[in-house]
Amino acid sequence: MRETIEFIKEKLNGFAPEIGIILGSGLGELADEYCNIAIPYFEIPGFIKSNVKGHKGRLVFAEINGKKIVMMQGRNHFYEGHSMQEITYPVKVLKALGIKTLILTNAAGAVNEEFKPSDLMLITDHINNMGSNPLIGPNDDNLGERFPDMTEIYDKSLINLAEKCAKNLGIDVQKGVYWANSGPSYETPAEIRMIRMLGGDAVGMSTVPEAIIANYCGMNVLGISCISNAASSISGDKLSHEEVIDTTNKAKIKFKSLILSVISAL
Ligand code: HPA
Numbered sequence: 109m110r111e112t113i114e115f116i117k118e119k120l121n122g123f124a125p126e127i128g129i130i131l132g133s134g135l136g137e138l139a140d141e142y143c144n145i146a147i148p149y150f151e152i153p154g155f156i157k158s159n160v161k162g163h164k165g166r167l168v169f170a171e172i173n174g175k176k177i178v179m180m181q182g183r184n185h186f187y188e189g190h191s192m193q194e195i196t197y198p199v200k201v202l203k204a205l206g207i208k209t210l211i212l213t214n215a216a217g218a219v220n221e222e223f224k225p226s227d228l229m230l231i232t233d234h235i236n237n238m239g240s241n242p243l244i245g246p247n248d249d250n251l252g253e254r255f256p257d258m259t260e261i262y263d264k265s266l267i268n269l270a271e272k273c274a275k276n277l278g279i280d281v282q283k284g285v286y287w288a289n290s291g292p293s294y295e296t297p298a299e300i301r302m303i304r305m306l307g308g309d310a311v312g313m314s315t316v317p318e319a320i321i322a323n324y325c326g327m328n329v330l331g332i333s334c335i336s337n338a339a340s341s342i343s344g345d346k347l348s349h350e351e352v353i354d355t356t357n358k359a360k361i362k363f364k365s366l367i368l369s370v371i372s373a374l
Contacts (some may be wrong), residue, residue, distance in 0.1 A: 113156070124205075238317070
């Protein structure tokens with residue numbers, strides 16, 4: 109960790125970010141538009157070297173609306189075969205860089221039948237069905253407790269703030285529970301019925317490991333899902349990664365204006 113932080117800080121010339129944003133599938137554009145300093149993940153000691161598919165895979169530092177931001181443009185996933193510890197290492201790095209507020213974003217399938225593709229959902233809570241947990245292994249008592257509380261991972265005041273920002277922008281937002289599977293296969297119709305019965309509103313393959321680590325080490329977390337498709341069986345159509353990316357592209361204008369407004373309001 110010391111080596112990672114030294115490497116990054118050397119490139120920052122004293123720039124000290126306060127807010128972190130992890131940009132999910134199809135949502136990376138913000139880091140193209142606002143970019144003062146960029147560091148590809150493969151250069152950073154301790155980061156996973158493989159490319160992030162469909163993303164640039166870099167840390168981007170920028171001042172946006174007067175706030176100092178670090179963005180992760182793309183993330184690695186558990187389904188790629190990396191460990192939970194590897195995929196969440198960057199969150200610990202953000203903590204060590206001084207980040208207090210972390211905005212997690214993703215593309216997700218709608219399980220709640222009231223949700224439509226291109227809706228935005230503020231994550232109120234999550235269900236971890238990935239079959240593992242990023243805190244497995246020895247605990248670093250300097251970072252957090254062995255058995256950390258997870259009662260309010262997604263900060264209520266940040267949800268209220270994001271709702272207010274959305275209202276001012278005239279954007280309708282949904283709220284709900286994000287269910288995480290390991291993937292990479294999408295869900296079967298029976299699995300979607302089960303997720304709905306058990307309280308999931310949207311389903312995806314990311315975010316939960318990062319949210320657990322961020323909460324564990326004391327960061328305030330806001331989670332935003334971009335609903336990219338009706339989950340398996342709801343629409344009757346087959347599901348493809350292209351559909352997920354196409355819909356996310358359509359939603360990204362809304363998504364970007366919401367993020368920018370939240371950043372200003374923080
Ligand atoms: N299921 C799981 N992950 C996803 C989906 C989905 O329907 N859409 C985008 N990510």
